[in-house]
Amino acid sequence: GNSVTQMEGPVTLSEEAFLTINCTYTATGYPSLFWYVQYPGEGLQLLLKATKADDKGSNKGFEATYRKETTSFHLEKGSVQVSDSAVYFCALRGSARQLTFGSGTQLTVLP
């Protein structure tokens, strides 16, 4: 079946540092890939997505590239801000209709 493996957290960075959160997946066929962000006390919000190999999703300075050869969708940001502190979830949607989520990575950015 489908599965998503995320980098273990928590991750703590200083403001303006470079961020990478690793995500790899297992799926049959050609899934769509997503990153969601959850701020404290809120629901998950779609951050970015990619629907086919080599697509790059981007939003709010975050980027992730769909790498089919390495089955990866790593999240990156060049310069994080305190306001980026949240939990980040990698997810895929394959032939089944539901999203399969990773376990989430807690990010804390210190001023």
Add this chain to the structure above:
Amino acid sequence: DAGVIQSPRHEVTEMGQEVTLRCKPISGHDYLFWYRQTMMRGLELLIYFNNNVPIDDSGMPEDRFSAKMPNASFSTLKIQPSEPRDSAVYFCASSFAVLGGYTFGSGTRLTVV
């Protein structure tokens, strides 16, 4: 668009009581999902609907849980009787079409004492 609306935001109930969680999806979305989030188990899919029809309820933990979607604009998740281990945040999400991303509600934090 007001987004996915869940109610109540918080619910505290005693063990053995019936609990009903409510969800209004985004108008025009044809898929609706119920998830449960806990520290120990992360996000778990409980059930999802397509065009108001339940498609996969294999994630519903046991017969105490039931979900309905009487029309395209409303769904309920009911727990009867509730137990302390049901304490979690319950999220509803909706989406349009097969490969779209989800829009999540703000969740209902359920505490069973």
